[in-house]
Amino acid sequence: MFHPKSVTLATVLALFAIGALSWEAHRDYRHAEVQLPAIARMEKTRADIVHFDEVLTMSARMAAATGNPAWEARYRRFEPRLDEAIKEAMRLDPDGLQGSAAAKTHAANVALVAMEHRAFEMVRRGETGEAQRLLSAAEYEGYKGIYAAGMTEFNRRLSQASGSMRSQREANMRRSAIATTARAVFLILGASYVFVLVRRWQAFIVERNRQLSDKSAALTEMNDQLDRKVSQRTNELTEAVRQHKLTAEHAEFLAYNDSLTLLPNRSMFSKLLNQSVSLAQREGKQLAVLFVDLDRFKNVNDTLGHEAGDLLLQEMAARLKSCLRATDCVARLGGDEFVLMAPSLNGTEQLAALAHKILGAVARPFTLRDHEFHVTASVGISVYPSDGDDERTLMKNADIAMYQAKEEGKNTFAFYCAELNTHTLERLAFESSLRRALEGQQFRVHYQPKVDCKTGHIIGVEALLRWKHPDFGPVPPSKFIPVAEENGLIVPIGRWVLETACRQHVSWREMGLPPLRMAVNLSARQFYHEALLSDVRSILAETGMAPAFLELEITESMLMRDAGKASEVLRAFKTLGIRLSLDDFGTGYSSLSNLKRFPIDTIKVDRSFVRELPSNAEDRAITDAVIAMGKTLNMTIVAEGVETQGQIEFLRDHACDEFQGYYFSKAVPATTITDLLAAQPRTNPHGTLAVWDVKSEFADSAFAMAS
Numbered sequence: 044m045f046h047p048k049s050v051t052l053a054t055v056l057a058l059f060a061i062g063a064l065s066w067e068a069h070r071d072y073r074h075a076e077v078q079l080p081a082i083a084r085m086e087k088t089r090a091d092i093v094h095f096d097e098v099l100t101m102s103a104r105m106a107a108a109t110g111n112p113a114w115e116a117r118y119r120r121f122e123p124r125l126d127e128a129i130k131e132a133m134r135l136d137p138d139g140l141q142g143s144a145a146a147k148t149h150a151a152n153v154a155l156v157a158m159e160h161r162a163f164e165m166v167r168r169g170e171t172g173e174a175q176r177l178l179s180a181a182e183y184e185g186y187k188g189i190y191a192a193g194m195t196e197f198n199r200r201l202s203q204a205s206g207s208m209r210s211q212r213e214a215n216m217r218r219s220a221i222a223t224t225a226r227a228v229f230l231i232l233g234a235s236y237v238f239v240l241v242r243r244w245q246a247f248i249v250e251r252n253r254q255l256s257d258k259s260a261a262l263t264e265m266n267d268q269l270d271r272k273v274s275q276r277t278n279e280l281t282e283a284v285r286q287h288k289l290t291a292e293h294a295e296f297l298a299y300n301d302s303l304t305l306l307p308n309r310s311m312f313s314k315l316l317n318q319s320v321s322l323a324q325r326e327g328k329q330l331a332v333l334f335v336d337l338d339r340f341k342n343v344n345d346t347l348g349h350e351a352g353d354l355l356l357q358e359m360a361a362r363l364k365s366c367l368r369a370t371d372c373v374a375r376l377g378g379d380e381f382v383l384m385a386p387s388l389n390g391t392e393q394l395a396a397l398a399h400k401i402l403g404a405v406a407r408p409f410t411l412r413d414h415e416f417h418v419t420a421s422v423g424i425s426v427y428p429s430d431g432d433d434e435r436t437l438m439k440n441a442d443i444a445m446y447q448a449k450e451e452g453k454n455t456f457a458f459y460c461a462e463l464n465t466h467t468l469e470r471l472a473f474e475s476s477l478r479r480a481l482e483g484q485q486f487r488v489h490y491q492p493k494v495d496c497k498t499g500h501i502i503g504v505e506a507l508l509r510w511k512h513p514d515f516g517p518v519p520p521s522k523f524i525p526v527a528e529e530n531g532l533i534v535p536i537g538r539w540v541l542e543t544a545c546r547q548h549v550s551w552r553e554m555g556l557p558p559l560r561m562a563v564n565l566s567a568r569q570f571y572h573e574a575l576l577s578d579v580r581s582i583l584a585e586t587g588m589a590p591a592f593l594e595l596e597i598t599e600s601m602l603m604r605d606a607g608k609a610s611e612v613l614r615a616f617k618t619l620g621i622r623l624s625l626d627d628f629g630t631g632y633s634s635l636s637n638l639k640r641f642p643i644d645t646i647k648v649d650r651s652f653v654r655e656l657p658s659n660a661e662d663r664a665i666t667d668a669v670i671a672m673g674k675t676l677n678m679t680i681v682a683e684g685v686e687t688q689g690q691i692e693f694l695r696d697h698a699c700d701e702f703q704g705y706y707f708s709k710a711v712p713a714t715t716i717t718d719l720l721a722a723q724p725r726t727n728p729h730g731t732l733a734v735w736d737v738k739s740e741f742a743d744s745a746f747a748m749a750s
């Protein structure tokens with residue numbers, strides 16, 4: 044309601060007023076205190092005068108009456124006291140003794156004293172009667188009366204003075220009481236105010252301290268945080284510097300060493316070989332280079348995984364090192380290729396002995412995950428100066444010799460000889476152009492239609508890879524697929540085919556064309572590759588291809604290589620909703636029991652059985668049996684390599700489901716399939732062979748295009 048400052052001001056003013064009042068009243072009280080003895084003295088003086096006067100009068104009269112000198116002595120004792128009392132009274136009221144009344148009183152008193160003195164002399168002379176008469180004479184009484192009247196007046200004045208002084212004192216005392224109360228109020232109020240002030244000051248100090256302590260805590264926390272950040276950052280920087288150093292050291296190490304085996308790498312080996320060639324040149328000595336390639340290492344990698352492959356390589360590196368002398372050197376060039384340099388060996392025999400030692404070391408059993416493996420190597424040897432006088436030539440010729448060793452059946456070694464060169468170089472050139480084909484976009488996928496036996500409609504296609512070499516033109520798959528399979532390139536190539544086929548299928552669907560089954564071939568290497576499933580999954584996800592339209596074609600021989608693993612992979616595909624087709628059926632270990640073991644949807648009768656239909660009785664029987672077997676297991680039967688009307692009729696009569704072959708079309712580019720699908724009647728109510736009806740028109744053109 045009131046502003047705190049107003050309250051404070053009012054309180055201070057009130058305290059000031061009360062203090063002033065209290066101070067004033069206190070002065071009155073002090074004054075009254077001073078008055079009190081004066082009043083007391085006045086009253087005592089009054090009493091003394093009366094009393095001493097009576098004592099003197101009585102002593103004089105008694106002396107006169109008795110003649111006893113004791114009374115005179117008593118008189119003499121009290122006489123000065125009366126004088127003293129009268130002087131005191133005059134001091135207390137000097138005015139009262141001025142004037143004629145005072146003079147008369149004084150004179151009367153002097154006369155009385157004189158008469159009394161005379162009376163004493165008389166007594167001493169024994170004239171007591173004379174003395175009595177003197178003291179009862181009229182003169183004596185007259186003076187007594189004057190003196191008494193004067194004294195009465197004097198008493199009245201003193202009494203008046205003391206009375207007024209007393210009432211003044213009482214007033215002072217009352218004011219003093221007020222002062223005491225005021226002082227009490229002042230003290231209480233003042234104390235309360237001071238208490239309130241002190242409490243407020245305390246609260247202020249506490250609040251200030253709290254804020255300061257909060258600020259201090261916040262500052263401490265900030266300081267701590269800063270300390271922590273600084274220390275963390277310092278650690279990070281120290282770690283970064285350490286890591287940087289390590290990385291730099293590691294990078295330097297990796298620049299010249301192989302990270303897996305820690306052996307020198309290709310560039311380090313080149314340097315060392317260069318130096319050794321120069322030395323051999325100066326000293327007129329020989330120098331051998333041994334190229335070592337593990338046989339079928341890629342199979343280990345693909346079937347057991349890269350981890351196992353890495354362990355194998357590390358073990359092989361250690362074994363190769365153990366074959367060397369102190370002056371020799373071994374390096375890993377990459378993959379499963381190692382190279383050794385032996386400057387200290389002379390002659391073919393010593394080199395052959397080293398090659399044998401290497402082959403023996405590599406061939407020792409290798410145990411991995413409780414399984415024993417046997418790996419072999421092929422070794423190619425070139426010798427300075429006969430097979431080359433520089434590092435590059437020696438390396439190239441050792442490589443060629445190594446290919447020769449492989450050609451000779453692997454697990455062996457071969458010395459370089461110039462005649463080898465042409466053949467091996469061709470093979471190397473072919474391999475390297477195959478490696479470049481994928482990057483160089485030299486591959487295409489063509490599609491061969493599969494036709495429904497009853498309607499003649501195209502109900503599916505098989506994706507077939509085509510390679511057009513920039514210099515040599517089209518290369519048949521039968522030539523490059525086995526090489527790609529051998530060197531492992533089939534894995535990335537096969538992935539590309541699958542992705543291309545899936546994209547094409549989605550594109551046809553987006554054009555509104557009828558859905559086809561898209562068959563894609565898998566090679567053995569691909570099938571057992573650890574990344575196959577994840578590759579298929581991601582390709583389906585990336586392209587948006589519906590798995591139900593994808594059919595993966597595999598061969599019986601592939602399945603029989605590792606039936607357990609194969610069954611696992613096939614079931615995983617089935618879980619994804621992908622169809623599975625068994626290619627080249629009848630050429631391998633075809634049996635009903637095998638067929639039942641695997642979740643196969645389609646079997647393809649190999650074209651070798653179709654070729655001589657219907658004339659060849661054996662092919663007729665086989666084809667009949669294969670179709671019957673497939674039907675028993677509710678599988679779709681596709682006949683491959685259908686080229687003649689006779690084959691069609693035989694197959695249709697034996698309840699084959701689909702045809703694939705040149706009779707209808709070779710594998711053609713996607714655009715041709717687009718045209719064929721667009722021209723194809725959507726329905727065929729009569730169940731006639733619609734495609735044959737138009738066969739001559741489109742099949743010829745398709746054939747022409749494919750050719």
Ligand SMILES: Nc1nc2c(ncn2[C@@H]2O[C@H](COP(=O)(O)O[C@H]3[C@@H](O)[C@H](n4cnc5c(=O)[nH]c(N)nc54)O[C@@H]3COP(=O)(O)O)[C@@H](O)[C@H]2O)c(=O)[nH]1
Pocket residue numbers: 491505506507508509519520521524537540564565566626627650683684685686703704705706710
């Ligand atoms: N792993 C992969 N293998 C593939 C891929 N692309 C092809 N191949 C395999 O290469 C082999 C040769 O194939 P290709 O030269 O394409 O021959 C196919 C057809 O053109 C041929 N064919 C079809 N109809 C007839 C016919 O009426 N007569 C006749 N003489 N030949 C015909 O058959 C091959 C298809 O055979 P198949 O795969 O067994 O169905 C071949 O083994 C291909 O599999 C690929 O991308 N990956």
